[in-house]
Amino acid sequence: MTVDRSQRPAPGDPRPLRLPTFASAKLGCGLEVEIAHRESIPEVSLRLVLEAGACHESPAKRGLAELTARLLTEGTGDRDALSMARWLDRLGASYDASAGYGTCTISMHFLSDVLEEALEFLTATISHPSFPEADFVRIRDERLDEIERQRDDPATVADHALIAELYGEALYGRPIAGTRETIPVITRADVAEFHTSRYGGAGALLIVCGDADEARFHDTVEGHLAAWTGGGDRAAPPEAPAPKGGEVVLIDRPGSPQAEVRVATVGVPYGTPDHHAIVVANAILGGLFNSRINMNLREDKGWTYGARTSFGFRRGPGPFVARTAVETGVTADAFGEILKEIETMRTELVSSEELDLAQHALTLSLPLQFEGAAQITAKVARQRINDLPSDYWEVYRDRIEAVTPDEIREVCRRYLAPERLTLLTVTDADAVGKGLERFGALDVRSAT
Amino acid sequence: MPGSSTVNFDFEEHRLDNGLRVIIQPDHSAPLVAVHVMYHVGSKNERKGRTGFAHLFEHLLFQGSEHVPREGHFKYIQDAGGTLNGTTWFDRTNYFETLPANELELGLWLESDRMGFFKPGITQEKLDNQRDVVKNERLQSYENRPYGLAFETVLRHAYDEGHPYRHPTIGYMEDIDAASLEDVHEFFDLNYGPNNATLVIVGDVEPESALEKVEHWFGEIPSRPTPARPIVPSPLGRGERREVISDKVQVPRVYLMYHSPSYNDPEFEVADTLTYLLADGNSSRLRQALVYEQQIAAEVSAFTWPTESVGMCFAIATARPGVEVQRLEDEMRRVLRTVCEAGVSEEELDGAQNRARRGLVQQLAGFGDRSDAFAHAAVLRGQPSYVNESFSAYGAVDRGAIETVARDVLSDDRLTALHVVPEEVGGS
Numbered sequence: 121m122t123v124d125r126s127q128r129p130a131p132g133d134p135r136p137l138r139l140p141t142f143a144s145a146k147l148g149c150g151l152e153v154e155i156a157h158r159e160s161i162p163e164v165s166l167r168l169v170l171e172a173g174a175c176h177e178s179p180a181k182r183g184l185a186e187l188t189a190r191l192l193t194e195g196t197g198d199r200d201a202l203s204m205a206r207w208l209d210r211l212g213a214s215y216d217a218s219a220g221y222g223t224c225t226i227s228m229h230f231l232s233d234v235l236e237e238a239l240e241f242l243t244a245t246i247s248h249p250s251f252p253e254a255d256f257v258r259i260r261d262e263r264l265d266e267i268e269r270q271r272d273d274p275a276t277v278a279d280h281a282l283i284a285e286l287y288g289e290a291l292y293g294r295p296i297a298g299t300r301e302t303i304p305v306i307t308r309a310d311v312a313e314f315h316t317s318r319y320g321g322a323g324a325l326l327i328v329c330g331d332a333d334e335a336r337f338h339d340t341v342e343g344h345l346a347a348w349t350g351g352g353d354r355a356a357p358p359e360a361p362a363p364k365g366g367e368v369v370l371i372d373r374p375g376s377p378q379a380e381v382r383v384a385t386v387g388v389p390y391g392t393p394d395h396h397a398i399v400v401a402n403a404i405l406g407g408l409f410n411s412r413i414n415m416n417l418r419e420d421k422g423w424t425y426g427a428r429t430s431f432g433f434r435r436g437p438g439p440f441v442a443r444t445a446v447e448t449g450v451t452a453d454a455f456g457e458i459l460k461e462i463e464t465m466r467t468e469l470v471s472s473e474e475l476d477l478a479q480h481a482l483t484l485s486l487p488l489q490f491e492g493a494a495q496i497t498a499k500v501a502r503q504r505i506n507d508l509p510s511d512y513w514e515v516y517r518d519r520i521e522a523v524t525p526d527e528i529r530e531v532c533r534r535y536l537a538p539e540r541l542t543l544l545t546v547t548d549a550d551a552v553g554k555g556l557e558r559f560g561a562l563d564v565r566s567a568t
Numbered sequence: 569m570p571g572s573s574t575v576n577f578d579f580e581e582h583r584l585d586n587g588l589r590v591i592i593q594p595d596h597s598a599p600l601v602a603v604h605v606m607y608h609v610g611s612k613n614e615r616k617g618r619t620g621f622a623h624l625f626e627h628l629l630f631q632g633s634e635h636v637p638r639e640g641h642f643k644y645i646q647d648a649g650g651t652l653n654g655t656t657w658f659d660r661t662n663y664f665e666t667l668p669a670n671e672l673e674l675g676l677w678l679e680s681d682r683m684g685f686f687k688p689g690i691t692q693e694k695l696d697n698q699r700d701v702v703k704n705e706r707l708q709s710y711e712n713r714p715y716g717l718a719f720e721t722v723l724r725h726a727y728d729e730g731h732p733y734r735h736p737t738i739g740y741m742e743d744i745d746a747a748s749l750e751d752v753h754e755f756f757d758l759n760y761g762p763n764n765a766t767l768v769i770v771g772d773v774e775p776e777s778a779l780e781k782v783e784h785w786f787g788e789i790p791s792r793p794t795p796a797r798p799i800v801p802s803p804l805g806r807g808e809r810r811e812v813i814s815d816k817v818q819v820p821r822v823y824l825m826y827h828s829p830s831y832n833d834p835e836f837e838v839a840d841t842l843t844y845l846l847a848d849g850n851s852s853r854l855r856q857a858l859v860y861e862q863q864i865a866a867e868v869s870a871f872t873w874p875t876e877s878v879g880m881c882f883a884i885a886t887a888r889p890g891v892e893v894q895r896l897e898d899e900m901r902r903v904l905r906t907v908c909e910a911g912v913s914e915e916e917l918d919g920a921q922n923r924a925r926r927g928l929v930q931q932l933a934g935f936g937d938r939s940d941a942f943a944h945a946a947v948l949r950g951q952p953s954y955v956n957e958s959f960s961a962y963g964a965v966d967r968g969a970i971e972t973v974a975r976d977v978l979s980d981d982r983l984t985a986l987h988v989v990p991e992e993v994g995g996s
Contacts (some may be wrong), residue, residue, distance in 0.1 A: 123788060125635040125685070128644055129677050132670035134773065135599035159931045160597035162573035163926075193850075202860065205850035209916065212922025231573040231926050258863060265819070265866045265888055272714035272817045373818065378707045409642045422700025424707045445708045477647050481640050484649020487668055493934045530985060 137486050137512055140496050142327075143334045143335045147341070149348045154328040154500060155337045157556040158493055162232045164330030165493035167501045168242070171352040172318035174267050179289060181306050181452030183298015184324040187260060188314045189226070191528050192217050194255040195328040199254045200246070207394045215245070219296050222355060222435055223505050226319075229494060234333040236340055243344040244410035256308040256458065263303055274373055275445070277567060278380040278546040281371055285542050286386050286439055327500045329493040354362025357507075358470035360386055365540040368560040372549035373567040379547035380443075383458050387440040387539045390506045391443035396519040397527040398431055398535070404528070405429050406442055413442060413459045421457070421516040423450050435506055441537065448547050452555025455543055459559075462541070465532040469525040483517040483564055573925070575932060576956050579942065580775050581848045585808050587763025588793040591942050592775045595935065600649050601771030603675030605666040605683070606947045608766075611739070612732035612798050612877070613666040620739010621747055622703070624754055627698040629663060630654065634685035636695065638656060641678055648674055651936075656737050660947055669772035676785040679951040681766065684789035686756055692749055699744060706738050707960035714817045715826035715988050722825050724991075726880075726984040732798045733878065744797035745859045761792030766791035766833040770939040803827050809984040812990045818864070820893035821899060823965045823986040828881035828977045831874035831948050837924075837961045838973040839881055843870040845912060845920035845970070846883060846904070852920075854883065857903045864891045876948045881977055893987045908975045917967055922960045 142154040177184035193208065193215060196202040213230035226246070230238045270276045280295060287293030292379055298306070327343070328337050363383060388398065399407075406413040417427040423446045432438030442462070446454045469540025490496055504510060543559055545552070546567065556562050632638040645652040660723050665675050667684070696870035710716040720736035727734035767786070767954065769778055804827055829835040847854045847870035856978035858865035867886040872879060887896045932938045932955065945954035 123678065123784060125681060129673035130667075131648070131674065132672070135668065137820065138599070158597070161596065161929060162575065163929050163933060202851060202856065205856070205860075206915070206919070209851040210848035210919040212924075212926040214868055214926070229926070231929060231932060233573040234922075258860070261863075261888075262859075264868060264906050266888065268818050269714070269866070350778070370967065373816075376712060378704070405789065408646055410646060415639070418701055419697065422697045423704065425701060425705040435772070445704070445712070447704060447707070461932050480649060481646040484647075484668055485651070486649070488651060488666055491600060491666075491935070494930075494933075556700045560956060564580065 122222050125362040132179060140490060141328065142172050142235060142500070143338070145338060147321060148324065150351055151321035151345055151348060152325045153338065153341055154327045155324065155334045158329055158400045159331050163327065163493055164230055164232050164235060164238070164332065165497045166228045166242070167327045167497045168246070169325045169327070169504050170224045170319060170325040171222070171354055172314070173220045173222040173324050174358050175222050175291055175355045175358065176318055176352065180302060180311060181334040182294050182302040183263065183296070184233065184306050184310055184314050186268065186297040187263065187306060188311045189217035189219050189224050190309060191251055191499050192226070192249045193261060195250040195252045195473050196244040196252065197248045197488070203250070208241060210566045211237055211241065213241070219468070219482060221296065222289055225501055225505070235332055235336070239306060239340050239344045243348070247348050249256060249315060251312050251315070253308050256311060260303060260306065266393070267300055267303070268293065271567070272374060274546045275382045277327060277371060278544060281369065281546070282384055282542070282544050283439065285367060285544060286384060287361050287368060288329055290361050290395065292436065294421050297434055299323065315542060316350070318352045320352070321345065321348040322351030323353060324351055325504050326336065329496045329499045331404060344567070357389060357403070360437045361539060365542055366486060367542045367562050368556055368562050369542070370552065370556060370562055370564045371542040371544070371567050372551055373546050374548050376546070376548045379545050379552065381451060381454050382544045383442040383455065383462070384542050384544070385440050385536065386437050387431045387535060388433070389435055389439050389507055390508060395433070396529065396533045397523045398532055399482065400475070400478050400520060400523045401528040401531050402429055402431050403482060404470050404474050408478065413458060416457055416461060417444055417454060423447055423454055433506065446552045447466070449550050450554065451545055451547060452558070456555070459538065461540070462536050463533070463538065466536060468529070468530065470528055475525060479520055479523070482520050486517065487514070573929070575959050576584065577700070577938070578950065581873055582779060584783060584787055586787065586789055587761070587948060588786050589766040590779065590947055591766065591768045591856055592773065592778050593768070593770045593938070593942065594773055594775055595770060596772050597936070599669045599671045599772050600666055600935055601669045601769060602666045602935035603672065603679060603981055604663065604768040604943050605679045606660050606662040606761060606766050606768070606943035608660055608764050608807055608947050609795070610657050610659045610661055610687055611735065611737040612800065613759065614735070616730070617743055617746060618751060619735040619743040620737070621660055621743070621751060621755065622742060622967070623737050623739060624698065624702050624747055625752065626654045626656045626661050627702055628694065628752060629682050629686065631690065631694040631698065632665040633681040633689040636678060638682050639982060644674060644678060649779060650945060652675070652939060654661050658724060658733055658737065662934060662940065662943060664939060671774055672769070673781055673785070673843055673882060676781055678897065679729060679767070680785040680789065683760060683786065686760065689751060690752055694746070695749055695752060696964045698770055699747065703741060703744055704740070706741065706744070709718060715815060715821055716814070717813065718821070718823055718986060718988050721811055721813055722823055722984050725811050726985070727803055728801070730807070731803065732800050733875070746797065750804060756794050757792065760784060763791040764788050764795060766943050768939040768942045768946070770935045802983065805876055808980050812987045812989060815988050817890055817988065817990050818885045819889055820896070820987055822893060822897045823988070824883045824897070825984045826881045827976050827982040828872055828879040829973070830879040831876055831944070833879065835969070835973050836872070836874070836879065837958065838965050838969045839879065840872045841920050841924050841962060841965045842970055842974055842977070843881060844924045845916055846870040846907070848923050849919065851916070853903050854885065854900065856897060858885055862890055862899060872947070897985060897987070898926065904978045908978055911971045912966065917965070921962055925959060927963065928959060972994060
């Protein structure tokens with residue numbers, strides 16, 4: 121008997137989506153705690169979100185929030201940096217602290233058999249960091265080295281130049297971890313002061329998911345963090361910068377065998393009422409593998425390994441970016457095709473087939489997006505960082521499914537007008553050819 | 569208490585009449601299923617003048633088959649809310665998707681069409697298009713990346729001409745250009761039979777019904793003659809090798825590669841644990857010496873590649889500005905020598921084991937990654953139960969074993985050393 125392979129096999133009965141359920145608590149110091157129990161794997165994922173991000177530092181000291189986060193493990197109480205490292209490494213736990221625009225997030229991952237000690241370690245780093253001068257200098261110098269090394273990577277050069285172009289001196293215009301200009305002026309006293317004023321239970325959220333029952337989690341957290349006083353308020357989200365566009369920037373990197381290509385504009389905050397229409401529009405334009413831009417530049421033209429677009433939703437208006445890397449000789453053609461695809465989204469309605477694909481890809485993937493403990497804590501953290509409503513995921517599917525072709529065209533008209541778009545490439549100026557002038561006056565800069 | 573956590577996944581192993589090995593591991597903790605097919609063919613099977621072919625071929629398997637249209641794999645899987653990909657490595661090529669559990673058969677339909685009905689779907693046009701995509705992949709991920717050509721340079725010096733591990737999986741540009749439709753047909757016939765493949769299913773399924781579905785979709789695909797395994801000569805005994813290349817970078821980087829136990833070797837976990845002890849965590853030997861104390865390195869890493877035939881153990885350090893590259897290498901080698909000569913402490917070994925075990929659990933947590941681990945254990949070791957056994961194998965590594973393996977592996981005559989240094993800037 122031959123198998124009939126002519127049709128995609130019909131799916132079985134859909135299984136219900138089980139979003140994780142959290143037990144919430146608030147400690148006396150103000151710290152909120154969200155706990156979800158998952159027992160299939162003996163692991164624990166923990167994230168602590170604090171109101172200690174880059175928006176709370178002076179722009180002249182950009183990178184202060186990040187340096188503070190990086191220094192938390194470099195000495196606490198009477199333990200020096202090496203003793204802290206030995207402690208963490210013996211537990212086998214991972215610990216990562218990094219600043220965002222508004223908040224700082226500390227993420228830990230460990231086996232459930234070290235839960236108590238891992239919490240003890242976390243507590244030491246957030247409540248009693250000692251910031252030894254020598255370690256401050258070492259971590260600051262490491263950051264300066266990192267900035268220099270990032271200049272070797274054309275994709276990073278493009279991304280940094282792009283945000284500066286879009287946002288200038290504003291919060292989203294500079295790397296969170298600071299620049300060659302700002303890092304050297306930060307002092308150890310700045311770090312200690314930033315920690316004192318911003319770190320504490322008030323306004324903070326601890327998210328724990330993994331293999332321990334809720335009572336054990338709760339007692340352990342309460343035992344260590346009940347007295348973690350202080351903390352900080354939430355800042356207002358940044359405003360949108362004055363609209364601009366029409367720039368065509370070429371950053372010359374002699375000898376580059378490829379061109380990093382970006383088409384971008386200032387986008388919208390998470391809270392925008394047309395959020396879900398934008399999500400679907402982006403999926404069709406450049407969010408999915410089968411999106412228009414990737415199908416065109418990769419699968420039709422063969423110019424690139426991949427092309428994508430994204431709306432960077434944040435509390436304030438994050439960037440919309442179309443990004444790819446192409447053979448240098450087709451740089452101008454690639455810009456032309458990206459602009460053409462954006463324009464088509466603004467003038468024509470998407471097909472029902474494309475709309476179905478995007479809506480299914482976004483909604484049916486929810487179980488996958490909530491698969492593991494680390495993904496779950498990341499989702500909850502993101503909800504907190506961006507002020508998403510508590511029912512964001514419960515209503516997500518209905519909202520996405522309700523989006524219409526007209527709404528998609530409307531958001532593309534509203535946010536992706538050609539006069540708002542900035543074009544930027546990092547490549548060999550001699551090899552790129554003349555074609556870029558047709559998009560506007562060319563601003564050629566040196567990569568160094 | 570530390571060290572008490574463990575993992576054990578109940579799984580079933582079957583073999584269809586056509587030789588397809590099937591592993592099913594039910595897990596009802598999420599309404600998902602991972603479908604993973606691994607073929608026992610990789611870049612080490614490529615012939616001279618066709619480097620990169622196994623990987624180019626992997627791209628072509630996403631271009632449709634007799635019953636699946638071009639880009640159909642991506643479209644169907646995304647439409648079902650799943651994710652998918654494929655990867656190529658020295659020893660194997662894999663194709664995998666994670667789907668909502670009620671779409672298990674979609675994955676089986678797509679993978680069986682690939683395995684049994686690929687050739688009618690392939691055309692010269694698709695080959696030319698994916699050749700361009702792959703050449704851009706090489707440009708983007710290797711040639712236009714800082715230090716991007718380092719690994720292929722190490723391989724070229726670590727192995728003799730003609731050795732199966734001498735060239736990178738991505739291949740060389742001129743060889744990617746040379747691939748023909750005839751090569752494609754020949755490679756498929758030789759390597760893509762069910763008896764050269766392992767199918768792993770992990771997730772919210774009932775094993776009995778899942779196996780019936782596998783039999784339905786894959787059972788009629790005929791087996792092929794078993795391909796000959798490439799002969800992989802021992803790389804030992806060639807003495808220390810060295811090379812210097814320049815790149816568009818501002819600081820030098822040192823790559824030390826030692827021939828080490830392969831993924832099949834009983835001492836693999838020992839060598840792997842050694843790399844955790846050397847460079848994972850701020851208290852590890854290399855980080856402590858080079859980053860904390862001497863402050864001559866900005867970044868340090870060490871790892872083993874879980875290759876089938878002969879193993880590779882890397883230690884890599886990036887210099888801080890102004891640090892001379894030879895001094896960095898000398899200091900790295902001094903630290904390695906200290907481990908060999910003075911041994912390791914119980915405390916640092918415990919930590920290295922705990923970090924390795926945590927890494928292992930993290931790697932086995934998701935269904936997709938777990939299916940990958942089962943496939944590797946089955947294809948490269950012939951031992952799917954290794955997924956469960958590895959946890960205790962890492963726990964059983966003792967000081968004596970670490971010290972013996974360190975002395976064997978970290979010896980000068982097994983070393984290939986590469987310096988990547990900044991290009992001389994001409995003109996001004």
